[in-house]
Amino acid sequence: MEQKEFQLHDVVEMKKSHPCGANAWKIIRMGMDIRIKCEGCGHSVLIPRRDFSKKMKKVLKKHEE
Template identity: 75%
Template sequence: MSDKSFEMNDVVEMKKPHPCGENKWKIIRMGMDIRIKCLGCGHSVMIPRKEFTKKMKRVLEKSNSTEV
């Protein structure tokens, strides 16, 4: 699957793990920049969308689209 489609609240895997050792991130904000939160230590990082799509490896869990 070469299509890297992602949505709000998806859990994604990045190419490099966070310094805490965790490699699972939750998308908590989307726009020109994307804010992701480490599921290991809770640290959040905001990175440009273009950089995020380059550094993202794959979507691990899709969000429930029933959430409002």
């Protein structure tokens, strides 16, 4: 399985868009679970890492230090 590269504060695109219409999510916490925040309405969701890896489509914006 191909490993997707993502880091904290990257903006990612998920397979399903948020009910508010936006499909850009910012990774705001990483651990066993990953917390992502909708860039459209600011709602945040906590998902297990393996589910996140399956549901993530691509990284839209890399976080530069």
